[in-house]
Every structure is written in structure tokens, then in C-alpha cells.
Amino acid sequence: MPNRYLSSLLMNYKGRKILIDCGEGTQVAMKIMKTGFKALDIICITHAHGDHLFGLPGLLSTLGNSGRIEPITIIGPSGIEEIINGLMVAVSGLPYEINIIENPKNYLSLDLLANSKQLRQVNEKDFSTENIMIEALELDHSLPCLGYNFYVFRRPKFSPEKATSNQVPKKIWQKLQTGEAVNYQNKMYEPYMVLGEKRKGIKLSYITDTRPLDTIAEFIKDSDLFICEGTYGDNNDLHKAIKNKHMTFSEAAELADKGKVAELLLTHFSPAINEPEEYKVNAESIFKNTIIGYDGFFKSLTFEEE
């Protein structure tokens, strides 16, 4: 829109990047924010409406001009592969491969700092190494739509007491500490032998476009940042939210409250809303820690100090 870009999120984890949604103009917003393109490893698409998708051919072309040659992974709901293949007819000769994952049912685990940058489907959360895990949830919109959780796990602290009690030779402490199993003098040693208690990582949740659901409150549980659509600011527009399968600010705030998240960031405002801040009170009265998103909004999430 003339005065606001379409909703999109770029996550930066130690220089590697994940993008969620890519409406027309997203690459321009990225240029303004000077995010760079080359380190973009994953694109998550919530659903196949144009305002979440039509920037993809342009972004992928620009990525091709950035010197990227590693494969990129695109995750989306059922049907996304056909749509992306259609959009890509006009983009010839990309210097990298595109892997498409439709409607993932398990967790997707990714060690973004490893060279392969390949996502593995895993069955449960893996807290043993510092990595990123992606989880998807089916939402309730006018066509197949996914919400996403992003977990950044934190490696447990090194415990010399545990290493000693497990009789681990000092020589391999450091290697085990980085999460690698070690065979030393014909005996296998596992990382848990030198690591202490689990530590809290970071959880970020991204929910758009949908009606509120009980499964969402469960999905976003204890998120550090819950990014949620707030298409309608005014409570009187509830009938529009119901008809068009969106949410009001109040409904998003109710989800934030039920999910006991740390912070709610509202985005995806109706073009009819010029000043979303005017409706902030409708969310705040239900969930105090609310931010109204704006172009170029930037936030750092860090591990808790100990």
C-alpha cells in the first residue's frame, strides 16, 4: 500500500535468515532495512493469498543475483508447490535449488550454522544442541493456512560435576560440550554426560490469517513473542472478521492472554485502518503487553541472563 508494506517477518539468527511471508514489495522493504539476501535459508508461507505471496518471484530472482548457490527451502500449506511452480515459470536459470515442503506434520529441525542447511523432519523437540526448530499449525482461513512456531534451543550449561561423576576424560570435555558424541579410547561418550539442566530458549509464534482457535492458544503457549494478525481494530467490525476469516485486535489479545505469552505484536491491518495505534486500547485492555507493528519494526530476542 502507499503508506504501509504488507506483513512479513525476517528472523536473523547469527547471520542466517528465515522469512515468513512475501507479499509484493517485501524485497523493497528488505532493501530499505539493508538485511541482505544471500543468507536467506528458509521462507515460510502462511497461505496462498497474494498479499502473502506475490513478492516471491522477485525476491527469488534477487536472491539469484546475490550470489547464492546453496538450496533454499520454502515451507507452506497444502497446494503451495503448484502455486510456487506457477510463479516460477517467469524466473529462469536460478543458480540455486528450491526445496518445497508442503504442510509439515512433524517438527522441522535445522542447524542453520551447519554447512548443509538442510531441514530434517523430527518427531520431538531436540534440546541437546543449539538449533532452530519449526513447528506448523493448521489455521482457519478461507484457504489452507499455516501458523508457525520457531524455537531457538539453548544448549544446557556445561557441568564439570556431571563430567567428573560420569568419568569423562578432560581431553574430550570441550567437544562433548558442543553437542558432538565422541569415541575416545574405544569408549563412546555422549554430550549429556557433561551437560547440566535444560535451559530456557526462545519461542516465537507467527499467526496469520485466521479466526481464533483453541488450538492456537495451545500452540503459542509461553511464547516470548506472539506475532498475530489484527485485521480489524474496532470491536464493531467483529462481523467482518467472522465473514472474512480474520481477527479483531481484541480476539488476538484474548489468544495472547490464554497462551500466557510474554508479548503480543499485532500486524496485518486492514487497508481501511490508517492509524492502527488508535485501536491499541482494544488489545491492551485484554492483554497489556501489546505492540502495534509498523514498517521496519525491529526487535531482538535474547536468551535469559542467568
Add this chain to the structure above:
Amino acid sequence: MPNRYLSSLLMNYKGRKILIDCGEGTQVAMKIMKTGFKALDIICITHAHGDHLFGLPGLLSTLGNSGRIEPITIIGPSGIEEIINGLMVAVSGLPYEINIIENPKNYLSLDLLANSKQLRQVNEKDFSTENIMIEALELDHSLPCLGYNFYVFRRPKFSPEKATSNQVPKKIWQKLQTGEAVNYQNKMYEPYMVLGEKRKGIKLSYITDTRPLDTIAEFIKDSDLFICEGTYGDNNDLHKAIKNKHMTFSEAAELADKGKVAELLLTHFSPAINEPEEYKVNAESIFKNTIIGYDGFFKSLTFEEE
């Protein structure tokens, strides 16, 4: 780009509209210019590079939301139909039809003010009624690419002397004058019987992306406005222009000079150029009447006063 929209031209003829090229963000530029969408009858695409095309799915979706139900015509080079069909996989349920014309070899004539708004392929220029004619030329780029001429013809002036000498009954003068043949008292009367000499209309030429060609100088002959790519401002970038199949400002100005056009409007500047005005002298020293295009540039072309 953050500081400049992609090159695109919207023509407005008595409220009906023709768009040439539609890169990412063109619909945003149209919103800023408050052009409206509903009256857009024709889109001409020069070629299938993203910066001329990737705004199409978004624009056509927006057009669908504008209440348009009349068919729209898209004209482009060989191969454009497959690419447009790909882009449109993500756009479902448009309330209007899309007619695609690939690489037209003849003139396309359109009476934009008639209800049908259908393009007819014709073999020669038709000066008898006030209408618009589109002519395409194959250019020399890295993939199939078309340049376009747009003619707005001007109906010849009514000549009472001619009507009298042709013995045309006064009762049908007005009807013949509007370009319609009339059967009156079992005799056919044609418009030429009441019309005087041809009058100069308007010719607009749009050439991007290409190397200069002799056929271009011929094609743009006597244009009132010659819109031309000037990808490189600096004459020292000629090797880049040759390699990437583009033109320098100087080369565009040489075409303008050879074609004896009234005015040259440069557009399609390389992202490496921040201030195209800095290179204006390179065009002006060859062709004086040069304009450097900018976001929102607007110009009216009118029939000559008599």
C-alpha cells in the same frame, strides 16, 4: 527499489486506460497516483523479465476487487501466455476474462470508447475514426521483447464544401461525421464524403529493453513522445550496455534524433544510478528535447491547435 519505482507507463484516453509493463510495486505507484484500476482495458508487456512483469498477479487481483467484469487484454512477446498462466495459478476466481495476444504482427485497433473494448487486428492504419491503434516491433534483448507505438487518430474535420459537392443530404451529415456509413433513401453514403483532409493525431512510442536498431528509428518516426530506456547514463558504460543488451543515454538520444521525434523521455535507469539527471547532458548534447523520467512523472499530449 527503495528510492525509485520500476519503469511503467499508464496512458489515459478519455478515462480508459492502457498500461505498459507491470513490475513489482506498479499497483502501489498507481494507488499513489490515484489512477484507479477499473478502467484498465489493455496491458502491454515488453518482455518477461521480472522488473516488467512481477506486479501482474497483484495488479490483476486488485482489478478483480475494483468491480471490473469486462475482459482485459494482455499483449506481449512470444511465450508470454505460458508465463502469465503460471503467474495466475495463485490468482483464483477473477470476475473478468483475460485475453492474451502474443507477438501481434498487424496493427491492433481499438475503439476504447465503444462498449465492446475488443481489439481488432487490422492491416493498415485507419484514420477514419478517432480511435487508438497499437503497433509492435521486435527488439534486441536477451529474450523476446517488443517495443510499442500507440496512435491516437484524429477524425478529419467536417467539410461542408465536400458534403455539398458529393450531394450528401444535410439530414445525414452529422452521422457521417462521426465515422458511420449511412443508407439513406436506398443510397449508401460513406464518411469520406463529408470529411476533409487527414489531421495529425498523436503518436507515442515506448522502447525498452533493447540495443539500438535501425528498425527502431523507423518505427518511432515523428513520435510526439518517444519513451526510451536509458539504462546507463555514462558513455563509459557502453560495454555494459552491449553485454546486457541495453542502451546508454547517448544511444537513446541518437535514436530520437534519427527518428525525428518531438520529445525523448528517458526511463529504466540502472539501480547503480542514483541521480539520472547527472547524466542528462549525455543525451541533450545529441537530442536537445530530453526529459529524465522520475516517479509520478505526468504529461498530457493533446491534438495540435488549428
